[in-house]
Amino acid sequence: MAATIKDVSKDANVSIKTVSRVINNEANVAEKTKKRVLSSINKLGFRPNKSAQSLRSKRSFIIALLYDNPNKAYLADVQSGIFNACKLTGYNLVIQECDYKSSDLKKTIFEFVEDLKIDGLILTPPLSDMDDFLEYLDKHKIEHAIIAPSILKAESLYVSSNDYEAAYTLTSEIIKHGHKNIGFIKGHPKHSASELRFNGYTDAMQNYGLKKNNSWIKQGNFSFKSGFDAGVEIFNSIKIPTAIFASNDSMAAGIMKSAQMHGLKIPDDISLAGFDDSPIAHQIWPALTTVKQPVEKMANHAAKILMAKFDGLNEQSQPKEFKSELIVRESLKNLIN
Amino acid sequence: MAATIKDVSKDANVSIKTVSRVINNEANVAEKTKKRVLSSINKLGFRPNKSAQSLRSKRSFIIALLYDNPNKAYLADVQSGIFNACKLTGYNLVIQECDYKSSDLKKTIFEFVEDLKIDGLILTPPLSDMDDFLEYLDKHKIEHAIIAPSILKAESLYVSSNDYEAAYTLTSEIIKHGHKNIGFIKGHPKHSASELRFNGYTDAMQNYGLKKNNSWIKQGNFSFKSGFDAGVEIFNSIKIPTAIFASNDSMAAGIMKSAQMHGLKIPDDISLAGFDDSPIAHQIWPALTTVKQPVEKMANHAAKILMAKFDGLNEQSQPKEFKSELIVRESLKNLIN
């Protein structure tokens, strides 16, 4: 039978309350007593019963990841980042798939949090931007950290990346390769990143004195198919651009397929760039020029600042914004010389 | 304040034990009483406190998914299948990344299960084949369902797919397209699927009277890079095959890249086939001929038979083996005519 707090208290010759103090790292325990208790804990292999702790203290040492149908690689990265943070602190990770369009989202999550006494939530896009849901969480004092929200509120816990700047930089890079006619495929309208990336593209074009051509700008939704369809439309137009910047890699891969089916060579006939550096970016030929976001690190940090809050620590001083990295690969041709 | 079992018992004018019986669907409650209790539960919005249930009954209504570094799409599919099964039963899903090579794997998982009172585990490859770990779980009476184990023990809960047959069928299909010189890239040696797929290939070759050529058979490890490397080796040999069957899509994509860098056209110069129908299979061009396994369904079923066991139900009668589907796409050329 597993040792209980009582066994430890007997072994160490203290009250159970003192053992409890040691477990919970509370103040007011003499150093000597603490050592004795710790050695008993060790000797007996005592691990606190989480159900009992949870019943009494209404916390569970469990955090939850909420997501709605992200792409699979993104989900895996986020999850891995959070998991590794949990491992350090002894927290556990429950996952909860949600439907952001569902009308009982709030109720579902509320009951989920109440039932499991979930200590806090980590939200991923598009949940990160659902204002009324976020307000609801605040109102009910459900702790949460937000990954990549579009509106950065100083008082909330979040991590974000510099989508705008990265898109600006990538566009500039394409321009510096001698391209003037550059198309753009927008991402899912509900994801804040879509707008930021488009703005980065737009501003770079403008600052370099280039004109956008609306027949080369298409609405996508981050899916391979939407990229493919956009490619078909663009390649059927009278004049085609020399480069296309798609808001993510899946769409860029879709364009690549449509280009190749159209008999166009990449990058000789058309250059391509994506965003995210998902596995597909280097698993196709030619490999995609893209932007790598430190998704795993961001998620890791989100989990850390969330858990720090439970312990009253302040990790807010840490950077909240993570820098992306430009990765230039074969899909981008240099037109100069 | 949330309602407790006591509140319900007062409202319904019964003892708390009777309420408990209703919650747990136990026998020996008069239909009439049950109705009254249910209506009180409803009226008060009562939901049982899981911590208290867990403390007393040593179960948590939580199951856990154990995995070690699978590919991201596979993980997402498995997870989704399990999650959907959980939604039906009210169970929750905790995830646990493991290192199958770690010497404290057993200890880590044991404490994890004990601490959270995890009701059962779902294992994915390569954990599915770690005999001593499985034995350990049996010995400690930790319930578990196994996804795709190599050895099918009648007494254990598992789901599997017909890897051998599928590989046999795919190889036959390649042969029926007129190919005689067919290479093969093996998967990760630790995954049972690798051997099954190789055997399917071998037997098909033999049954059609074709000879295997060892310089076209390479050891891979399921990664894109291992496929790429294998491709480089094969394409540098004096004579190259007309088709290569890679044990998964990532490796097939790797071969495709090496072929294209070698100036070979697919499928005109070389046909390719993969396995799994991962996203990459149709996001490259030409799209890969492959085999689709119902991963999500398998995982869903694994979760269902596991949870059924907790309630003493027997879902063993359900099929344990799931059929794969052959998907022929552009990467396979017909050499006949």
Added chain:
DNA sequence: CTGTTAGCGCTTTCAC
């Protein structure tokens, strides 16, 4: 078919 009693293992409250 229903109820009473005890107690799971811990934290809270308050006393010293």
Added chain:
DNA sequence: GTGAAAGCGCTAACAG
């Protein structure tokens, strides 16, 4: 700094 007592909300064991 430390401890005693109470009790979180539920289920097990038994009684009727």
